[in-house]
Amino acid sequence: METFRSLAQMKEWSRAQITRGETIGFVPTMGYLHEGHLGLMRRARSENSRVIASIFVNPTQFGRNEDFGSYPRDPESDSLKCRQAEVDVLFMPETQDVYNHEFQTYVDVERVSKPLCGKSRPGHFRGVATVVLKLFNMVYPSSAYFGAKDYQQLQVIRSMVKDLNLDVRIVSCPTLREDDGLAMSSRNSYLAPAERAQAVCLFQALQISGELFRNGEKEPMKYIEAMSGRIIREPDADPDYISLVHPETLEDLNVVDESCLAVLAVRIGKTRLIDNMLFEGRA
Amino acid sequence: METFRSLAQMKEWSRAQITRGETIGFVPTMGYLHEGHLGLMRRARSENSRVIASIFVNPTQFGRNEDFGSYPRDPESDSLKCRQAEVDVLFMPETQDVYNHEFQTYVDVERVSKPLCGKSRPGHFRGVATVVLKLFNMVYPSSAYFGAKDYQQLQVIRSMVKDLNLDVRIVSCPTLREDDGLAMSSRNSYLAPAERAQAVCLFQALQISGELFRNGEKEPMKYIEAMSGRIIREPDADPDYISLVHPETLEDLNVVDESCLAVLAVRIGKTRLIDNMLFEGRA
Numbered sequence: 001m002e003t004f005r006s007l008a009q010m011k012e013w014s015r016a017q018i019t020r021g022e023t024i025g026f027v028p029t030m031g032y033l034h035e036g037h038l039g040l041m042r043r044a045r046s047e048n049s050r051v052i053a054s055i056f057v058n059p060t061q062f063g064r065n066e067d068f069g070s071y072p073r074d075p076e077s078d079s080l081k082c083r084q085a086e087v088d089v090l091f092m093p094e095t096q097d098v099y100n101h102e103f104q105t106y107v108d109v110e111r112v113s114k115p116l117c118g119k120s121r122p123g124h125f126r127g128v129a130t131v132v133l134k135l136f137n138m139v140y141p142s143s144a145y146f147g148a149k150d151y152q153q154l155q156v157i158r159s160m161v162k163d164l165n166l167d168v169r170i171v172s173c174p175t176l177r178e179d180d181g182l183a184m185s186s187r188n189s190y191l192a193p194a195e196r197a198q199a200v201c202l203f204q205a206l207q208i209s210g211e212l213f214r215n216g217e218k219e220p221m222k223y224i225e226a227m228s229g230r231i232i233r234e235p236d237a238d239p240d241y242i243s244l245v246h247p248e249t250l251e252d253l254n255v256v257d258e259s260c261l262a263v264l265a266v267r268i269g270k271t272r273l274i275d276n277m278l279f280e281g282r283a
Numbered sequence: 284m285e286t287f288r289s290l291a292q293m294k295e296w297s298r299a300q301i302t303r304g305e306t307i308g309f310v311p312t313m314g315y316l317h318e319g320h321l322g323l324m325r326r327a328r329s330e331n332s333r334v335i336a337s338i339f340v341n342p343t344q345f346g347r348n349e350d351f352g353s354y355p356r357d358p359e360s361d362s363l364k365c366r367q368a369e370v371d372v373l374f375m376p377e378t379q380d381v382y383n384h385e386f387q388t389y390v391d392v393e394r395v396s397k398p399l400c401g402k403s404r405p406g407h408f409r410g411v412a413t414v415v416l417k418l419f420n421m422v423y424p425s426s427a428y429f430g431a432k433d434y435q436q437l438q439v440i441r442s443m444v445k446d447l448n449l450d451v452r453i454v455s456c457p458t459l460r461e462d463d464g465l466a467m468s469s470r471n472s473y474l475a476p477a478e479r480a481q482a483v484c485l486f487q488a489l490q491i492s493g494e495l496f497r498n499g500e501k502e503p504m505k506y507i508e509a510m511s512g513r514i515i516r517e518p519d520a521d522p523d524y525i526s527l528v529h530p531e532t533l534e535d536l537n538v539v540d541e542s543c544l545a546v547l548a549v550r551i552g553k554t555r556l557i558d559n560m561l562f563e564g565r566a
Contacts, residue, residue, distance in 0.1 A: 007448065104393040105412075105446035111387045129388075130447075137448040163388035164413075165290065165420040 014140040022049045026141030031055035032072040032186035036176040040145040041085035054091040061127030109156045149175040151276045190271040198234040202275040205230040209262040213279040220244040240265035286373045297423040305332040309424030314338035315355040315469035319459040323428040324368035337374040344410030432458040434559045473554040481517040485558040488513040492545040496562040503527040523548035
């Protein structure tokens with residue numbers, strides 16, 4: 001495995017691969033890798049002749065009072081994991097190279113960035129879209145791999161790719177979960193043991209929604225009330241949003257027909273966790 | 284010369300050229316071509332093995348009360364001119380293919396879009412940056428050619444290319460002028476004969492600034508007053524802005540040192556004209 005920090009070196013390597021007819025699978029991450037990330041790498045490995053993973057904690061997607069400074073980092077362990085996942089290149093650019101001091105260009109995916117996390121994290125998806133486009137322009141991926149846990153992020157990137165006529169296939173991979181159902185996330189490392197035990201409430205709330213869906217429930221408020229009921233049973237859980245939305249537009253549903261996305265963000269103590277489940281295939 | 288309307292066809296052609304090692308020079312236009320455009324095409328022809336010109340009147344760069352609907356169009360004459368300029372491909376995409384009904388992604392180049400035309404045309408440069416990025420992603424240019432008459436547009440595009448890590452060389456070509464000095468522009472066709480005679484005031488105001496610069500004048504207000512004096516002599520001239528700015532940041536200058544950009548927008552009757560001159564090389 002090669003490790004590049006230089007943008008020019010990354011571009012040169014990728015260009016050479018493409019000229020030779022190789023396909024590039026790309027897994028952009030913020031590091032502190034867990035099984036979810038490694039699943040993306042393995043999927044990329046199985047579908048491409050070359051695999052690039054990037055680790056870049058992107059400052060423009062963090063709000064002023066968010067955890068950019070304290071976001072967990074462990075480059076040595078990450079590097080080992082990438083090597084084990086048979087990544088060809090680990091790209092770890094420096095912040096000042098990605099954003100020079102005159103930087104002023106942002107990508108806005110307007111509608112799909114607004115609800116859900118977009119409400120409580122203004123500017124977050126602008127930062128995500130911008131850095132993903134920049135990374136695409138350094139790595140030249142044929143396909144890029146994202147986890148379904150960050151469902152809204154996935155929809156933002158899909159819209160961007162379509163709207164800006166990019167030639168990247170966006171691949172969504174299922175959320176990986178701990179044994180009790182908690183969605184894997186680098187931020188789970190923030191949880192104290194008592195918080196960790198309560199954090200399962202997100203998954204369990206989503207499961208309750210799944211049951212309602214399979215029972216034919218059409219009234220969104222029924223789902224939301226049931227999920228809220230499960231969340232507020234935990235003493236340290238403070239819901240940011242609990243919603244039932246259209247899987248493509250992310251707009252609130254008035255009635256639950258053939259498909260829906262149950263999606264929620266909950267603070268457990270100081271740690272903000274998100275999760276979602278897609279329900280479909282009902283007549 | 285080939286003419287493509289299909290985005291897929293355009294992409295396929297360009298990709299094939301690049302695979303063969305050709306270089307692509309790209310001249311994006313809104314049509315109603317004049318000598319200024321043809322100069323860009325000739326420059327592209329001299330520097331590249333393949334030349335693509337596009338004609339697309341881009342709705343997202345026009346404000347609600349602007350002239351999108353009435354913008355002059357003459358595709359047959361344009362096509363002939365492109366052929367004569369030895370363009371290889373004329374790309375004329377359809378509006379609904381460039382912007383499908385779910386379109387929602389925009390590129391914002393923040394600081395450099397704000398002053399000058401950005402003030403009187405909010406959203407204009409957002410539309411310009413967005414469509415230029417989209418066209419780049421359809422055409423894969425090695426180099427793209429823009430006229431210096433639209434100086435702020437050029438700076439917006441240069442910043443975007445740098446900030447989004449694009450691999451396109453941006454080439455600025457000098458403003459072409461009519462015999463009396465009026466900068467060539469498709470919008471000149473709006474001018475009634477009496478307005479056409481008055482329109483020379485933009486060029487003459489800039490020339491007055493040039494004289495001040497060569498005489499060592501350091502006080503920006505002196506330039507602005509002199510230019511305003513020349514403009515308001517014309518009965519149908521109504522200045523939108525008259526400014527002296529830094530050639531890169533486009534910020535107002537406090538003092539004129541080694542270089543400056545004199546830049547102005549003036550309505551002649553209902554027609555809004557812009558022009559600029561760069562002065563440099565003073566000790």
